[in-house]
Amino acid sequence: MKTALLQLNVSDDPAANLAVTLAYVREAAEAGAEFILTPGVTNCISTSRVHQNSVLQHEDDDITLAALRGEAKMHGIWLLIGSLALKTADADGRFANRCFLIGPDGTIVARYDKIHMFDVDVSPEETWRESEGYRPGAQAVVATAPFAPIGLTICYDLRFPKLHAALANAGAQILTVPAAFSPVTGAAHWHALLRARAIETGCFVLAPAQTGEHASAHHKTRRTYGHSLVVAPWGEIQMDAGVAPGVYMTDLDMGEVSKARGRVPSLENARPFDGP
Structure with missing residues (x-):
């Protein structure tokens, strides 16, 4: 199946x-x-909650979602919108970080709200409290597509192997990890974690990413790591997009999933245990 990962360098517009x-x-x-597939926060990258409140929309009104649904229908393609930053009806005003799988007729086949919030101190100069602006999801999602069941995750979810194992055990053969990864953590962990998730589950892992310095006329800019990856079920890096924005194409042979799982059936061999 011919697949394309879009590597973007979005602004706050x-x-x-x-x-x-x-x-x-x-x-x-x-x-x-x-x-x-598009990366995480396809519609807007901003470090300012005030600015986000001025430009973000609710799902029903979001211009990016509406336009991409129309584009999927026009071309008859399957389209994963890696995630959109969206307003919610939550009393505390927090946003949702929501992934959408769009079918070739333009319908929303599945939604997934990012579960794990990036609340970390990467360094004294780089701290993040995603949960202050975004509320976490609680529901893991495997979406049905004719070419394969797809397990949906977003960015920091990558660090939680139990989520990916649960998706694979629920039938996923493709895991999607749209991201806007920090350059520091990306350089240290991005490739290793994506390969690990593929090896542990015997899934294709598709990880479209944001890249570079993200322009803003309103507030402090942000940088992301790039390196959109496709990892095959045996753990080989099938495609690495580097750091340039653009369209990166690859072919998925879904037969590789059963081959990898047949060689090392770790999902089947997992056992419950007590302790420690």
């Missing part, structure tokens, strides 16, 4: 970001991609 994303989706579709 959703309308400007949408124009670039649509152009990349069209490029990928015209090149024959049947399944196209």
Whole structure:
């Protein structure tokens, strides 16, 4: 199956970001991609909650979601919107970080809200408290597509192997990890963690990523790591996009899933245990 990962360098302007994303989706579709994936926070990267409140929208009103649904229908493709930052009806005003799988008729096939919040102190100069602005999801999701069941995750979820094992045990053969990874943690852990999740589950792991310095006219800018990856079920890195924004194509042979799981059936061999 011909698949395309979009590597983006979005700003804090959703309308400007949408124009670039649509152009990349069209490029990928015209090149024959049947399944196209965008990275985390496709619509807006901002370090300012005030600015986010001024530009983000609720799901029903979001311009990026509406336009990408239309694009999927126009080209008859499967489209994973890695995630969108969206307003919610929560009393505390926190946003959702929500992934969407869009079918070739433009319908929303599945939604997933990021479960694990990036509340970390990477260094004295780099601290993050994602839970202050975003509320966590609570429901793991395996979406049904004709080419494979897809387990949905987002960014920091990557560090939690039990989630990925649960998705694989529920039938997932593809795990998606759209991201906007920190350059520091990305350089240290991105490749290793993605390979580990593929090896542990015998799944393809598809990880479209944000990259570079993200422009803002309103507040402190942010940098992300890039290196959108496709990891095969045996753990080989099938594609590494490096750091340049663009469209990156690959072919998925879903037969590799059963081959990898047949060689090391770790999902079947897992046993409950007591302690420690």
